[in-house]
Amino acid sequence: MKPVLPFIMAGSPSLERLPALLAEAAALDLEAIEVGLPHSDPIADGPVLQAAAQRAIARGVTPVQVLECLARCPSSPSVILFSYFNPLLQLGTGRLIALLRPTPVRSLLIVDLPHGEEAEFERELRAAGYPLVPLLAPTTSLDRAMRLLQERPDPGPSVPFAQRFAYVVARLGVTGAAGAPDLGLVRDRLAALRKITGRPLTVGFGLADAVSLESVRAMGAVPVVGSAVVAALYEGKSLRAALHAE
């Protein structure tokens, strides 16, 4: 299907369904998928992802269970593991890397870990083959963006997409904000970023409808769909339907 990066929350609708969802993603020929570890204090997430994390935690889903479940999904597309820092800090790099080894995880997106705050943690993960994804927000100046892209460099076309891309945040605020982001601003932003990097770019935060997804693709970037997918899956829809692939 057309390029898209779906986000699903592990444990919502249930952890038991995760392997089937990843199998469906593989059947849809998706290159990668973001899998979120639920967290108790998701400060960068809107209501849909907060509720999904809350449900997962209430049902007893833990980070270790999620990683063990991922280890049983060998035919999944590349997984980008989305997390807040604290649950990973509590695991420690040794345990975390050992848990990651048998999984399809290829990179980590840690929302509240700027480069340099935990240099040793980040270095060890990278050395083990798990680079951290750079995030570029609307508040990130081009100078700063250039630096962030160097701090978490693109290894080049020989590695999977999940280890190369940078995540462009489409708007101020949290995930799942209502209404499509201003696509004109997104287009300008992507054009500016294109001048400083050739690596693949994804665009997310509030993308939901088929028209927005198509527009982002037309700008040469991969749309990320999170809250809309999580909500649709919770309503019992298939991943295919959630991604407007039908």
Next chain:
Amino acid sequence: MTVPPAEFVLPTRFGRAAFGGCYAPETLMTPLLELEAAFRAAQADPDFGVALARELREFAGRATPLTPAPQLARATGLQALYLKREDLAHTGAHKINNALGQALLARRMGKTEIIAETGAGQHGVATAAACARLGLVCTVYMGATDMARQAPNVARMKLLGANVIPVTAGQGTLRAAVNEAMRAWAARCDRAHYILGSALGPHPFPTIVRSFQRVIGDEARRQVLAAHGTLPEAIVACAGGGSNALGLLVPFAEDNLRRMAVEAGGHGRELGEHAARLDGGRTGVLHGCKTLLLQDSHGYTAGTASISAGLDYPALGPELAALAVDGRVEVWRASDEEAFAAAQQLCALEGILPALESSHALAALPRLAREGVRVVLLGLSGRGDKDIASYERALKSGGAA
């Protein structure tokens, strides 16, 4: 706006434990860098210092008095006790010191809106008052549980023109309010400044809040030397995030005396029954900083319990936590019941109704006396009007509400 600096200039970490830091989403990094730059520029600008000192004097009523409390001293086994009366600051707590400082900073930065979280409602009231005075639009996020138990402060915020937004997530307390305030700031950081109410959160907040609160200890040092002739043997304050404790203790950091902070012991020792982070917490990251955090084995933040809405936050502010780990501040706990008893004693013996938060500091006095301490300076962080309903319930039941 000038180009934001690429790096922080001030130290972002505290103590041997290297607590603190800036664990913030990228959207907030540039606002935080700009905030630090604005803070540094304000600190270096004599006009800012003059304007803030003037607001503190003319609006907040500083300097707050130092009140000797001879009856309570005798009753608790001390020789002398001095109360630093932040309850007499405008809006009824130390929170106004930080709210005014940051509101002036926000105006300097050209921000037109203020976002704040509040637990006990004192920071919300102080911020609402500062915003009314300086002509800033004010939105306060407050947990629904806290809105119920601190109802008078909700009414005050609304009267002062603030938009109070209930937060029903989690336990409906301070932690949930901070989550929501951070989200709101990420959405409106182009025009809004977030006035964090305690010495917590990502750098530079802990440093900014401590620096605006140290007026408490700077005044108290002069006052206690004038009143007593020598420094006290111990200084004690309650600790939620730690802003009044740091404000009082930091100017005495190099002195040879005991520095104490008292946390909420709640109603038990199990995780979820208290907010005693020193014993119960492990190093973790919450709301942008690394510190001692009450959490379960998976790194999910734990629930807390305290009769005091201002002390039930699951993390100790990073600087205070670092001072505790380095042995420079002793951290004790006081239970709900001990806090109630101490409040009643202060009312009866000295004619002062303390906030439930401050009552936790008062509860440490008998133990300090038993350990041989004779002269104590105590930070009375706020007044108890907001807690009337809880006090009445405790009186009726003859103990904790």
